[in-house]
Amino acid sequence: MSAQAGHGAAVRIDACGKTFADGTRALQPATLDIARGETLVLLGPSGCGKTTMLRIIAGLELPDAGGRVLFDGKDMTPVPIERRNVGMVFQSYALFPNMTVSDNIGYGLKIRGVPSKERAERVAELVTLTNISGLEHRRIDQLSGGQRQRVALARAVAIRPGILLLDEPLTALDAALRDRLRSELNRLLRALGITTIYVTHDQSEAMELGDRVVVMQKGAIAQIGTPREIYFTPRSRFVAEFIGAANIVEATIEDRHLVLPGGRQPIHCDVNMPAAVAMIRPETIRVTSAGSASLSGTIDSISFIGDRQRLVVSGASNRLLTVDAPNTLRTRPGERIGLSISPDAVRLLPPES
Amino acid sequence: MSHRSFVWLCLLPLAVVTAAFFLLPMARLVVTGAGGPQGLAGYLAILTEPRYRATLINTVLLAAATTIVTLIVATIAGMFLQRHRFPGRAVLIAMLTFPLAFPGVVVGFMIILLAGRQGLIGDFSNRLFGEKLVFAYSIYGLFLGYLYFSIPRVILTIMAAVQKLDIGLEEAARSLGAGPWAVQRDVVLPALAPAFVASGAIAFATAMGAFGTAFTLATNIDVLPMLIYTEFTLAANFSISAALSVGLGIITWFILALARSFSGSAVAAAG
Ligand SMILES: Nc1ncnc2c1ncn2[C@@H]1O[C@H](COP(=O)(O)OP(=O)(O)O)[C@@H](O)[C@H]1O
Numbered sequence: 281m282s283a284q285a286g287h288g289a290a291v292r293i294d295a296c297g298k299t300f301a302d303g304t305r306a307l308q309p310a311t312l313d314i315a316r317g318e319t320l321v322l323l324g325p326s327g328c329g330k331t332t333m334l335r336i337i338a339g340l341e342l343p344d345a346g347g348r349v350l351f352d353g354k355d356m357t358p359v360p361i362e363r364r365n366v367g368m369v370f371q372s373y374a375l376f377p378n379m380t381v382s383d384n385i386g387y388g389l390k391i392r393g394v395p396s397k398e399r400a401e402r403v404a405e406l407v408t409l410t411n412i413s414g415l416e417h418r419r420i421d422q423l424s425g426g427q428r429q430r431v432a433l434a435r436a437v438a439i440r441p442g443i444l445l446l447d448e449p450l451t452a453l454d455a456a457l458r459d460r461l462r463s464e465l466n467r468l469l470r471a472l473g474i475t476t477i478y479v480t481h482d483q484s485e486a487m488e489l490g491d492r493v494v495v496m497q498k499g500a501i502a503q504i505g506t507p508r509e510i511y512f513t514p515r516s517r518f519v520a521e522f523i524g525a526a527n528i529v530e531a532t533i534e535d536r537h538l539v540l541p542g543g544r545q546p547i548h549c550d551v552n553m554p555a556a557v558a559m560i561r562p563e564t565i566r567v568t569s570a571g572s573a574s575l576s577g578t579i580d581s582i583s584f585i586g587d588r589q590r591l592v593v594s595g596a597s598n599r600l601l602t603v604d605a606p607n608t609l610r611t612r613p614g615e616r617i618g619l620s621i622s623p624d625a626v627r628l629l630p631p632e633s
Numbered sequence: 634m635s636h637r638s639f640v641w642l643c644l645l646p647l648a649v650v651t652a653a654f655f656l657l658p659m660a661r662l663v664v665t666g667a668g669g670p671q672g673l674a675g676y677l678a679i680l681t682e683p684r685y686r687a688t689l690i691n692t693v694l695l696a697a698a699t700t701i702v703t704l705i706v707a708t709i710a711g712m713f714l715q716r717h718r719f720p721g722r723a724v725l726i727a728m729l730t731f732p733l734a735f736p737g738v739v740v741g742f743m744i745i746l747l748a749g750r751q752g753l754i755g756d757f758s759n760r761l762f763g764e765k766l767v768f769a770y771s772i773y774g775l776f777l778g779y780l781y782f783s784i785p786r787v788i789l790t791i792m793a794a795v796q797k798l799d800i801g802l803e804e805a806a807r808s809l810g811a812g813p814w815a816v817q818r819d820v821v822l823p824a825l826a827p828a829f830v831a832s833g834a835i836a837f838a839t840a841m842g843a844f845g846t847a848f849t850l851a852t853n854i855d856v857l858p859m860l861i862y863t864e865f866t867l868a869a870n871f872s873i874s875a876a877l878s879v880g881l882g883i884i885t886w887f888i889l890a891l892a893r894s895f896s897g898s899a900v901a902a903a904g
């Protein structure tokens with residue numbers, strides 16, 4: 281165990297579904313492999329079953345019959361959470377109110393019978409690592425939200441878990457703090473190098489932290505891939521729209537072109553289709569002069585964001601098209617513009633979704 | 634009329650009631666306690682006179698035992714009832730809290746039916762061992778009666794407190810390796826400490842001062858309320874019964890204050 285402790289365990293979730301006692305089908309049977317040392321993010325809207333999946337891995341919920349959870353190939357399904365050696369950070373942090381910060385962090389070691397001297401050293405190490413020096417003797421109700429988050433993380437990591445499980449650890453914080461802690465967390469997770477499963481509903485968190493991202497929808501896995509894969513090659517309309525900004529275009533395909541109200545857009549597709557659905561990311565659309573363009577539209581509105589400006593264009597597609605243009609482009613609402621899109625940037629989606 | 638004097642005027646009835654029904658009799662009691670042949674030393678007699686002292690210790694021990702056993706039984710039962718759903722649960726809770734309505738006399742009566750000379754336990758032991766087990770008329774009967782009296786009250790408080798427990802804390806402790814006992818010791822019991830102090834205080838005070846049950850069971854049980862009664866009605870020893878009454882009040886108050894400050898840190902932390 282100790283040789284692998286630094287990088288944790290490999291996890292396999294085998295056909296794990298979950299139906300709660302009241303009949304709620306929270307999770308369709310899902311199979312998933314998580315490599316040793318990998319950070320996997322479970323991403324999806326609220327209620328899609330992320331927490332349920334995490335709790336099954338942790339051992340706080342049993343999967344429906346037939347489902348199995350394996351750590352390093354060993355079947356852990358019947359093993360209760362207290363013997364799975366998992367570090368868990370709860371959405372509410374669940375810090376012990378009757379203990380100080382250092383007692384919280386050292387609790388798992390105390391339970392394991394680690395002598396107090398060794399325990400104090402490990403706690404001090406984690407206090408430094410998570411940047412909470414000076415708070416060791418505070419009570420939990422004397423901490424800010426960000427400090428609590430760090431204590432919760434330190435407590436989970438202190439036991440040198442095989443797997444680190446985090447359930448929306450940043451959701452309870454305000455936006456500015458969330459951004460700062462996100463990159464701090466990223467650095468920390470990389471430094472620990474331990475197998476991590478991270479639950480969030482925030483796609484930018486998922487992109488930054490995940491080696492791979494599992495996009496979930498209504499209790500089922502919609503897509504698994506690296507952040508780049510799910511961003512550039514979403515397999516469904518749901519994934520395309522959930523990750524980043526996406527223009528969804530419904531059109532007929534003729535002759536390797538999408539036939540649109542504002543013109544024809546070349547694509548890589550050899551078959552003609554009466555009703556195709558395609559995705560085009562706003563930043564892949566280049567603004568040109570209207571005259572020579574094969575696709576054109578009229579600017580409806582402009583929002584200046586700073587590093588870029590976001591144009592809303594009508595008349596080009598069957599619905600409004602969002603275009604990210606350089607912040608230096610001089611244009612105004614009502615102007616007619618051409619839209620140049622590389623065929624590579626048009627991604628066909630299965631029509632039914 | 635200014636706002637201030639209006640407030641004072643409103644407080645007047647409260648002041649009158651407090652003075653008439655609370656302060657005056659109390660002051661009178663304190664004075665009476667010092668009005669015996671020994672004067673103020675009458676108070677000292679509570680502690681120096683062997684009979685009084687023994688009764689006092691008896692009463693405190695009985696009340697403490699009642700409180701501890703009540704807390705243990707009620708915590709286990711309350712935790713189970715709050716955390717589990719099973720058929721008949723509502724009926725069981727209703728039955729457990731039914732004795733809330735009974736006065737001490739009825740509780741005493743029930744103890745006699747259970748452990749008295751014609752009682753169930755006596756019948757049973759008679760058939761099994763040929764000997765009648767009778768303890769209703771002793772301090773053990775009284776102990777049983779007080780348990781019967783206190784458990785329903787404490788169960789309700791504990792159930793309310795258990796409902797407010799954060800399950801996440803227990804799950805966090807388990808994730809860190811804590812087994813069932815460690816979870817109880819480190820998470821659940823500390824979080825319930827305020828409820829223990831509050832409901833334990835009521836159980837203790839009730840057991841210190843309850844009279845009806847004792848009186849129903851027997852007149853020679855060695856507890857303070859009975860002693861006060863016999864000194865007052867049978868021996869017409871007004872000053873001693875007054876001194877004993879004041880002593881009973883002060884001792885109860887003191888022990889409760891002690892318990893509260895003792896658990897104060899736990900309560901503050903869990904709050
Ligand atoms: N203990 C439970 N009993 C019944 N239904 C539950 C329980 N826990 C969660 N659910 C339901 O399961 C679904 C998925 O929940 P959850 O995994 O918490 O979603 P997420 O974490 O993605 O927001 C939701 O519809 C939720 O209401």
Ligand SMILES: [Mg+2]
Nearest residue numbers: 327330331332
């Ligand atoms: Mg959740």
